[in-house]
Amino acid sequence: MMIPLLRLPHLILKPILHSLSLCDLTSLSACSKKTRIVIKMLIKLPSPHELMQNRSIEYCPMDFLCYLRLDMSSSEFHQQVSYSIRIDWGGIHLLITLRRIDSCEIKFYFHIRSINNTWNHVIDNRRWKKDVKSGILEISGVSLPISYRSKFKTFQLFWDYDYHGLITLIKYFKDTFALEIDELLIFLKDYSDLPGIKLLIDSLANATIQELYLISDIPDEAFLKMVLHNLTALESNVLELSVNDQFQFRKHFKSEIFKVEKANWFTFGNLLLLQASKVKISDSQFTNRDMKEYMDRWMTGEFEKLKTLSVEMCEQFDEAYFMDQW
Known part of the structure; x- marks a missing residue:
């Protein structure tokens, strides 16, 4: 028997929503305006202004996009967010632009590389050790090495094959954010x-x-x-x-x-x-x-x-x- 989720008492619905990942919450919020309002009412989410203040943007750009999507209606989000892809002799580059967030424009620069370049990435990071933050990013159930170089405001993502990585990102943006x-x-x-x-x-x-x-x-x-x-x-x-x-x-x-x-x-x-x-x-x-x-x-x-x-x-x-x- 199917139970309409939004008809559940808030006392029961709240822990269910808290058990979902940020990505799942974002996908759920896209179902309807009412769903997004209920999620925002039952779960405390940081505003774009708060994210800018604590500079979370440097560490998890996908989470930043999820919080924006939860904060805005579909039409507002698609007016504010766009992305472009450039493929040239320098590799695969992806640029996400947030147009008017907290009275400024924000850009995420991604360099998508093959995992074969990891050793070059490690050497490069040693050279810029103070400037580089590294971590793991979850995309579509896959854990990926990611680094952020604050001096150039760029991210580097590593995949087994760089074009598979690009295709996965494109699908992720479409499925999660309808971008x-x-x-x-x-x-x-x-x-x-x-x-x-x-x-x-x-x-x-x-x-x-x-x-x-x-x-x-x-x-x-x-x-x-x-x-x-x-x-x-x-x-x-x-x-x-x-x-x-x-x-x-x-x-x-x-x-x-x-x-x-x-x-x-x-x-x-x-x-x-x-x-x-x-x-x-x-x-x-x-x-x-x-x-x-x-x-x-x-x-x-x-x-x-x-x-x-x-x-x-x-x-x-x-x-x-x-x-x-x-």
Whole structure:
């Protein structure tokens, strides 16, 4: 027989709530506004101001997020908290931003590393011994080594495999806080990160991303097509792909901002499928004829979402040709 939790007498409910972990309490509070109010009424929780005063932020950032989530409504929390991911030659970096907590902006910087780097981490910590605090962080039932370097305000997390760690964190943020990725920045210089990024892309198949930045010096057509096909950004797409002129990919891109550098692969057919308010295309293969046709169609009511358009053509702009019949 199922017993509605919130209908229990407070005398019985209080010890039940006290037996739950902070993460479980946070997940429970997301069920409804009433649930969160009851939890706050029966359990004394530190306010964001109290957390800032005792600097708990340095020791357990996940707990800090949990306390914020318990203190705020869903809409308030999602207005205040965002996170971005950057993958480049320096590794995997995750940034959590708390916008207006106690009249200031707070940022958590995470460097996600493979456990193989632990020895380098130990040596590095000896060098900065006074500046480093180390401990264990519980994420999704896994105990992980974590260190905090106050001078640089950065955390380092260690996993058996760094991309598994990133995927676990993304799932944790979504399941516990209903947070989606605001920015995903991928900078590819060589092939070493391809297996990990493929795992990441597969895990993000149904994720909501606001801004995507994809910059690649790798001419791996199958890989780039897989990334472009599986990732969709709602607010901004910024693409810079080093591919040859034979590379072909077509997609119905829909976002507020769309920018393409090295746009030799971006055809007129791609442009016709594009739905964006602000468009900037550099190093394209577009001709005066292409752009005249596009502008004529825009004048007749197509591409109604378009507000600004900047295109670097492959030939000199012919003003007389454009103005003909306008």
